[in-house]
Amino acid sequence: MQKDKISIPVIRRLPRYYRFLGDLLENGVNRISSHELADKMGVTASQIRQDLNCFGGFGQQGYGYPVEGLYQEIGRILGLNHQYNVILIGAGNLGKAVGAHMAFEKRGFRLIGIFDNDEEKIGQTIHGYTVMDAAALEAFFSDHTVETAILCVPRTAASELAERLYRLGVRSFWNFSHYDLAMRYSDVIVENVHLNDSLMILCYKISDHKDTQTLREK
Amino acid sequence: MQKDKISIPVIRRLPRYYRFLGDLLENGVNRISSHELADKMGVTASQIRQDLNCFGGFGQQGYGYPVEGLYQEIGRILGLNHQYNVILIGAGNLGKAVGAHMAFEKRGFRLIGIFDNDEEKIGQTIHGYTVMDAAALEAFFSDHTVETAILCVPRTAASELAERLYRLGVRSFWNFSHYDLAMRYSDVIVENVHLNDSLMILCYKISDHKDTQTLREK
DNA sequence: TAGATTGTTAATCGATTAACAATC
């Protein structure tokens, strides 16, 4: 039973819990204490207990947490039992990679179409999906319900495309384009994957680490 | 002049500032106040002033911040003026996408090699780079200095590979593999891009939003 | 029962926001 609103920092940790619990499950571990799990994950036991308690006492005093039950519960909280229809726009390198990922990944989403506006790419087959002409989006929507769109298009194309998809009823985006979809509409859900930002942060970490070393040497 | 240690939340915002400032620069904007920028970015002016002050008073009272100076400064803080040598391991769909990205992206890193252990992929050309046999990594390191490795390999291969690269001297990783490289060594820098985690979070946001709507309707 | 470990409250820590004096 879920209490109140779960905070975003907690949510962002759930997939990681899910991953570790999946591992334990595979290794035949039935139960685990917050301390054991904390050691494995490199976090505090306190945080784990707080986090897990956001969605109701799942553990048992003196015993720990049931691995499978917890795994299932986190999956349920994340909504992985759903099957949202999703389309992918942009069949470039990144689009292909993400498309392959989606074709394989069944939890939560079902990929039902790939689009591009490049003549070269239209008609190509990616993991069993034939790339369709982006000009035919409106026609496609007339007989498909699409929950989510994945944007793997250049920065310059993103804004107009998002607008168009919004008008067609799309209210959630997995955004890989180097553009801030952000909050032009209040009812739109966006999850960004900005590879460039991530790379810059890596660059910072390396540079910062080197600076620190250099300082120490002096 | 940089004060003390800049906190991680601030650092994670820098690439976004950098992006917006780059935009302004392209549009010929010379100066901007914290309020204007805050409006554009959907954050508070207070936060912007606090953030920018971490690396010394760059603005001018009554005037605002110089766009170009700030842009350059953030680039410098992020270490984008460096040129770290990087290799990519794994030439699957994702590896190809990331390789293309790195071949194009010059800031901070220079891609100097792509490796895979799949016979099919070895010898292929990706954006001008010939995929080399991962078995030849040791030989490659004997006449190249490699700062960073990008891991686009399956979960199962990641652990052993990271170990091997560590022994060869690699101390920073851009990790796309579905595996927690984490902190087995204290001197290793890792930036993770877990696409699956991101997708799960999108799934949560959608499901949570729908739940909230349903509740309201009742 | 004794030992272990949770659930939960309280304490601490850090990050964000607000306010305003300094100053261009």
Added chain:
DNA sequence: TAGATTGTTAATCGATTAACAATC
């Protein structure tokens, strides 16, 4: 000078950690 906007201190808010009573 007057107006604007920063730099910076103080107040608030939220998240993490610590502590411990409840309980299996």
